[in-house]
Amino acid sequence: MGHPQRDQYEEINQLVAIAPRRVSDYIKVKDLSALVEIILDLGRAPLVRFTDGDESVPGGAVTEQEVGAVVAQLSEFGADNRAGIPRTLHRISAIRNRGGKIVGLTCRVGRSIAGSGQALSDLIEKGCSVLLLGAPGVGKTTMLRDIARTFADDLSKRVIIVDTSNEIGGDGDIPHPGIGSARRMQVPSPQSQHEVMIEAVENHTPEVIVIDEIGSLAEAEAARTIAERGVILIATAHGTRLINLMQNPTLSDLVGGIESVTLSDEEARRRHTQKTILERRSAPTFESLVEINSFSEFAIHNDVASTVDKLLRGEEVSAEIRKISSAGEIESYGEIAISSNLLSDKLDHEISAIDNKLEELDKSDIVRLLPFGVSRARLEKAIKVTHSNSTVVDSLSDADAILTLRPYYRRRSGPLKSAENTGLPIYVLRNNTQHQIERQLLSISDTVPRQTDVMTKALSEAEEASGSIRMYGGGQVELSPQNSHIRRLQHELVERHGLRSTSKGREPYKRVVIWA
Numbered sequence: 248m249g250h251p252q253r254d255q256y257e258e259i260n261q262l263v264a265i266a267p268r269r270v271s272d273y274i275k276v277k278d279l280s281a282l283v284e285i286i287l288d289l290g291r292a293p294l295v296r297f298t299d300g301d302e303s304v305p306g307g308a309v310t311e312q313e314v315g316a317v318v319a320q321l322s323e324f325g326a327d328n329r330a331g332i333p334r335t336l337h338r339i340s341a342i343r344n345r346g347g348k349i350v351g352l353t354c355r356v357g358r359s360i361a362g363s364g365q366a367l368s369d370l371i372e373k374g375c376s377v378l379l380l381g382a383p384g385v386g387k388t389t390m391l392r393d394i395a396r397t398f399a400d401d402l403s404k405r406v407i408i409v410d411t412s413n414e415i416g417g418d419g420d421i422p423h424p425g426i427g428s429a430r431r432m433q434v435p436s437p438q439s440q441h442e443v444m445i446e447a448v449e450n451h452t453p454e455v456i457v458i459d460e461i462g463s464l465a466e467a468e469a470a471r472t473i474a475e476r477g478v479i480l481i482a483t484a485h486g487t488r489l490i491n492l493m494q495n496p497t498l499s500d501l502v503g504g505i506e507s508v509t510l511s512d513e514e515a516r517r518r519h520t521q522k523t524i525l526e527r528r529s530a531p532t533f534e535s536l537v538e539i540n541s542f543s544e545f546a547i548h549n550d551v552a553s554t555v556d557k558l559l560r561g562e563e564v565s566a567e568i569r570k571i572s573s574a575g576e577i578e579s580y581g582e583i584a585i586s587s588n589l590l591s592d593k594l595d596h597e598i599s600a601i602d603n604k605l606e607e608l609d610k611s612d613i614v615r616l617l618p619f620g621v622s623r624a625r626l627e628k629a630i631k632v633t634h635s636n637s638t639v640v641d642s643l644s645d646a647d648a649i650l651t652l653r654p655y656y657r658r659r660s661g662p663l664k665s666a667e668n669t670g671l672p673i674y675v676l677r678n679n680t681q682h683q684i685e686r687q688l689l690s691i692s693d694t695v696p697r698q699t700d701v702m703t704k705a706l707s708e709a710e711e712a713s714g715s716i717r718m719y720g721g722g723q724v725e726l727s728p729q730n731s732h733i734r735r736l737q738h739e740l741v742e743r744h745g746l747r748s749t750s751k752g753r754e755p756y757k758r759v760v761i762w763a
Contacts (some may be wrong), residue, residue: 254631255280261540262337263318266354267293269306277301283384285354287314288342314719318349322418326436327411331418336392336425337415350497357414359425364393366545366577370535371397376480378501378551380487380531381539381543387483388414388459394481395457396427404479407432407453411440415459448473458482464604464745464763466499467532474532482533484718489536489548493555496745500717502536502555504528506710507740509703525559527552530713599708613638614691617646620655622679629684637688648672652679691747702736705729709737711745712761723762727753734759 259279263271268284270293272273277297286294289311293304298322321330321339321599328341336357339347342398363386370377371394379389387651392415399406407431410416416431417423430451434443440458444466447456456473458466461484474480486503499505506528538546546566548554557564570578614637618626623639630637640646643662647669656663656675666673674691676683705727712724726737734750737759741748 255358257677258335258337258358258676260453261335264730265317265332267309267316269369269494270295270304273304275645278490282356284356286352287317287354288351288718289314300386312612313701314349317352317354324349325412326438329412333419334417334423336414336417336423341542357417358389359392359423360389361393361396361425362575363390364397365575366571367423367537367547368397368577370537370547370549371402373454374479375535375655376474376533377482378536378665379481379483379539380492380536381483381487382487385539386542387539389482391415391457392425393481396425397431397569398455398457398481399429400427401674404450406430406455406456406457407447407451407455409434409440409444409447409459411437411459415457434482444469444473446679453478455479455481460485461498464500467498468717471500471532480533488538489551489554490558492536493558496743502527502551503531505555505559505743507706507743509706527555527559538566545569597602599645615645615647617641617643617649617662619649619651620679621650621652621676621684623682625679626650629681629688633688635688635691637691643671646671648674650674650676650684652676701732705714705733706736706740709740709759709761713741713746716746716761716763717744721763723760725751726759726761728758729754731757 256279257685259282262285263274263279263282265290266274267287270285270287274285274295276297281297281299282295283298284296286296287309288294290308292307294311295302295304301744309604313631317339318341320332322333324330324341328343330339331337332339336359338353338357339356340355342351344350362657364371367377367390377394379387379390395406395408395415398404408415408422408426408431409428410431411420411434413419413433416426416429416433418625422429422431432443432447434440434453444456444458445582447453456478458470458480461467461470461482461483470480470482482499484492484496486498489502492498493505504527505525508524508526533551536548536551536554538548540546546568548564548566554564554566567579572578614635616626616637616641627639629635630639643665645648646666649663649666651663651673653675655661656673659667663673676687708726712726716722716724729737734757738750741759741761746763748763750757751760754759
C-alpha cells in the first residue's frame with residue numbers, strides 16, 4: 248500500500264491537472280494541502296479557494312474553450328449534475344444555462360483522512376446507528392467514509408455503502424481505497440436513493456449500511472425500514488443541529504417524529520401542562536446523533552430518544568463535547584447545556600393557538616336552555632343534581648334549545664314558532680315535575696355530543712391520515728365533514744407534517760382533503 252500522504256498529493260494533482268493550464272500553474276506553487284475548490288465561471292476570472300481564503304487567478308475571464316476542455320476529461324455528468332475523476336474522491340459540479348449548456352464548474356477536492364472517525368470509536372464499537380449533522384464542507388462525508396472503513400476492516404462487518412453521487416467511494420466502477428473492504432452500490436439518480444437503500448438490505452445481507460445525505464421523506468421511511476430489520480445505519484442528513492431536525496416535518500421521523508397530542512382536562516391538570524402538547528411519535532431510527540461543529544469539534548447526543556423527550560417537555564438537555572487535539576488525540580470537554588427554548592416560536596405559537604381554540608370549544612359545550620312554561624327554579628336545581636353541562640338563559644337569541652310543556656308546544660305560542668322557523672331544538676316535557684326535568688336533561692347530555700370530543704376525534708383522524716400518506720409516500724385522504732373551527736385545526740396539523748390540504752364541499756358537509 249502506498250504512503251497515505253503521498254497518495255493524497257497524487258490525487259490532488261490529478262484534479263489540478265485537468266484545470267486550465269494557467270490555473271494549474273498558479274496552484275502548483277501553492278500549498279496543495281490547503282486547496283479546497285477551483286471555481287470556473289464563464290466571463291469571470293478563475294477562483295481558487297484555500298482553507299485560509301479565496302484567490303483570483305490572473306489572465307482574464309474563463310472562456311468556453313477552457314470549460315469545454317475540463318468537461319472533456321471527466322466522466323459523464325449524472326442527473327445531479329455531478330461528475331468525477333475515476334478512483335478519486337474529487338467532485339466536479341456543473342452549472343447550466345436554460346438550454347442545458349455548462350456555463351460554470353465547481354471542482355471540489357475530496358480527501359480520505361484515515362482516523363477522522365476516531366472521535367466516535369465508542370459508538371462504532373457498540374454498534375449504534377449514528378446520524379451525522381453539520382454544515383456543508385464541515386467534513387461529514389469524510390467522517391462517514393472512515394467509519395465505513397472502520398466497520399469493514401477493523402470490526403470485520405459486512406458493510407454496504409449507498410453512494411448517490413459517488414462522494415463516499417469515488418468516481419468510476421472501482422471504489423476508492425479509502426472505504427477499505429466495504430462494498431459500494433451506486434445510485435442511478437438521487438430520486439432513486441431510497442429504492443437502492445431497500446435493495447441493499449434485501450439482496451446483499453449487510454450488517455451495516457452507510458448513506459450520505461438523507462433528505463426526503465421516502466429516504467427517511469427507507470431508513471426506518473432498514474433499522475427495524477436490525478441493520479446498523481450510519482448516515483448524514485440535512486441540518487446542523489438536533490433541534491433543526493425536530494422542526495423539519497420531512498426528516499423528524501429520523502429522531503422519532505413529533506406529533507401534537509390533545510389531552511383531557513384531567514390529564515392536563517395532572518401533568519401541569521397545556522391541553523395540547525408535543526410528544527415523540529415512535530422510537531428514533533438512530534440511537535445516537537453527532538453534530539459536527541468543525542473538523543475537530545463534535546457535540547454528541549448519546550441517547551436521542553431521551554434528549555428529544557426532554558426537549559419536548561421543555562427541559563434542558565446536554566450534549567457531550569469532544570475535540571481532536573493538534574496531536575490527534577481525543578479530548579472530552581464534558582457537557583454543554585442546550586435549552587429547550589431553542590425550539591421554534593412557531594411550534595409554541597401553534598400549541599397556544601390550538602389551546603385557545605380548545606378553550607373556546609369548551610365554553611361552547613354548554614347547552615343554553617330557555618325554559619318556556621317550565622319552572623326555572625326546578626330547572627336550575629335539576630342542572631345541579633344531574634351535573635348537566637347546561638345553563639339557563641332568558642332570551643331566545645341566547646338559547647341553544649327550548650324546554651317547554653305539551654300544551655304550549657301544541658299552540659306554538661310565545662317563542663316556540665320562531666324557534667321552529669330557525670331550526671332551534673325544542674324539548675317537550677309531559678309535565679312540570681322535578682323528575683321529568685332531570686330525565687330530559689340526561690337525555691340532552693346523551694344526544695348532544697361534546698365539542699371537545701368531536702374535535703379530538705377529528706384531529707386524531709387528520710393525524711392518522713397524515714401518517715398514512717407519509718408512510719406510503721403519497722396518496723390522498725378525505726376526512727369527515729367538520730365545522731370551520733375544527734377544519735382550521737386540521738389544516739394546521741397537516742401543515743406540521745409537511746403535507747398539503749384543502750377544504751371541499753358545501754356546509755354542513757365541508758371537509759378537509761390531504762395529499763403529499
